[in-house]
Amino acid sequence: MSSTDLRIGVVGAGLMGADHVARITHRISGAVVSAVVEPDAARAEAATAAAPGSRAFADIEDAIDASAVDAVLIATPGRFHEPVLMPALAAGLPILCEKPLTPDSQSARRVLEAEQELDRPHIQVGFMRRFDTEYQELKRLIDSGEAGELLMLRCVHRNPSVPATYTQQMLIDDSVVHEFDVVPWLAGSDIRSIEVKHPRRNPRSPEHLDEPILVLMELASGVFVDVEMNVSVGFGYQVTTEAVFESSIARIGQPSGLQTWRAGTFSIAENRSFTTRFAAAYDAQIQRWVDAVAHGTIDGPNAWDGYRVAVACEAGVEALAGGVIPVELPDRPSFYA
Numbered sequence: 001m002s003s004t005d006l007r008i009g010v011v012g013a014g015l016m017g018a019d020h021v022a023r024i025t026h027r028i029s030g031a032v033v034s035a036v037v038e039p040d041a042a043r044a045e046a047a048t049a050a051a052p053g054s055r056a057f058a059d060i061e062d063a064i065d066a067s068a069v070d071a072v073l074i075a076t077p078g079r080f081h082e083p084v085l086m087p088a089l090a091a092g093l094p095i096l097c098e099k100p101l102t103p104d105s106q107s108a109r110r111v112l113e114a115e116q117e118l119d120r121p122h123i124q125v126g127f128m129r130r131f132d133t134e135y136q137e138l139k140r141l142i143d144s145g146e147a148g149e150l151l152m153l154r155c156v157h158r159n160p161s162v163p164a165t166y167t168q169q170m171l172i173d174d175s176v177v178h179e180f181d182v183v184p185w186l187a188g189s190d191i192r193s194i195e196v197k198h199p200r201r202n203p204r205s206p207e208h209l210d211e212p213i214l215v216l217m218e219l220a221s222g223v224f225v226d227v228e229m230n231v232s233v234g235f236g237y238q239v240t241t242e243a244v245f246e247s248s249i250a251r252i253g254q255p256s257g258l259q260t261w262r263a264g265t266f267s268i269a270e271n272r273s274f275t276t277r278f279a280a281a282y283d284a285q286i287q288r289w290v291d292a293v294a295h296g297t298i299d300g301p302n303a304w305d306g307y308r309v310a311v312a313c314e315a316g317v318e319a320l321a322g323g324v325i326p327v328e329l330p331d332r333p334s335f336y337a
């Protein structure tokens with residue numbers, strides 16, 4: 001550790017928290033994990049063992065009081081984000097908060113209000129797809145106008161399976177939440193309305209889930225977007241987008257793993273989890289946050305983006321029961337210009 005390294009407190013050391021501890025320790029420059037807050041003793045021990053020099057704390061307030069952290073990375077389940085965001089903001093610390101910012105728009109608004117007490121945005125939200133090189137290339141193509149007018153985006157979001165704790169609502173606010181961020185970013189236009197269609201149910205789905213679902217968004221620009229959200233596909237993890245232009249199409253997210261020719265068959269390895277599909281994007285997201293923090297800024301989706309997405313998720317959850325649900329946003333505060 002060098003004396004200039006950013007000392008990060010990681011709150012929540014489950015799947016994503018442990019993954020982030022490993023990347024900060026081994027792949028990110030200019031930062032170390034100095035504190036871990038995790039109620040599960042075995043996970044806390046594994047995380048501190050994985051990050052030499054780090055210490056476990058009972059809560060983020062203790063780590064702040066002990067002057068053990070310069071920044072906070074939040075990787076607890078979404079409903080526990082606000083109780084960490086608030087003390088971290090009160091201490092004026094930079095924050096990388098895994099998605100969602102908070103689980104609903106009311107709590108997201110409270111966070112926006114608390115952040116606006118400070119001189120500048122301190123929160124970056126972990127919508128890592130914006131750091132994926134293919135998404136970035138597609139955005140450049142759309143922005144450049146080279147391909148002409150964008151007419152539609154056709155998105156696919158497939159998970160091999162989900163844990164028993166995954167609910168119907170999570171199809172929207174745990175999974176499609178990513179498209180609610182990345183689609184307006186790609187297309188440069190806010191979501192105007194959301195509708196959900198229920199195709200034939202996959203007999204492999206857990207009993208309590210009615211999926212796949214088809215989420216239809218209309219953007220303010222008139223661009224239409226469909227998202228196939230499908231969480232029991234078994235074969236692997238797939239996130240793709242096809243952009244339909246006037247006289248061309250562009251595609252991202254095709255399999256790019258090991259290719260084999262065997263017994264008369266050609267095959268390409270597919271991802272099995274977001275942890276590999278987006279590994280480079282998570283690395284880039286955290287490296288750019290660490291670099292930005294050194295200059296007193298953030299470099300990625302901010303708390304306003306988190307709030308916009310929370311509003312879209314509420315409309316999406318309402319749309320699960322039917323209807324075309326409008327997405328209405330207040331004006332963006334100049335603080336987030």
Ligand SMILES: NC(=O)C1=CN([C@@H]2O[C@H](COP(=O)(O)OP(=O)(O)OC[C@H]3O[C@@H](n4cnc5c(N)ncnc54)[C@H](O)[C@@H]3O)[C@@H](O)[C@H]2O)C=CC1
Nearest residue numbers: 012013014015016017037038040075076077078080098099
């Ligand atoms: N960007 C992405 O692609 C992904 C993001 N996520 C997000 O990451 C966050 C964590 O998700 P997972 O790692 O999958 O969950 P997880 O359940 O594997 O881990 C969460 C950890 O937080 C701990 N925890 C619970 N309450 C806490 C508290 N008050 N203080 C400190 N620790 C607490 C739990 O004991 C657990 O170890 C969520 O916000 C989730 O939406 C999850 C998966 C992928």
Ligand SMILES: O=C1[C@@H](O)[C@H](O)[C@@H](O)[C@H](O)[C@H]1O
Nearest residue numbers: 099157159174175176178274
């Ligand atoms: O954020 C994520 C998970 O929480 C969610 O459950 C998955 O569907 C997403 O693909 C992943 O990126």
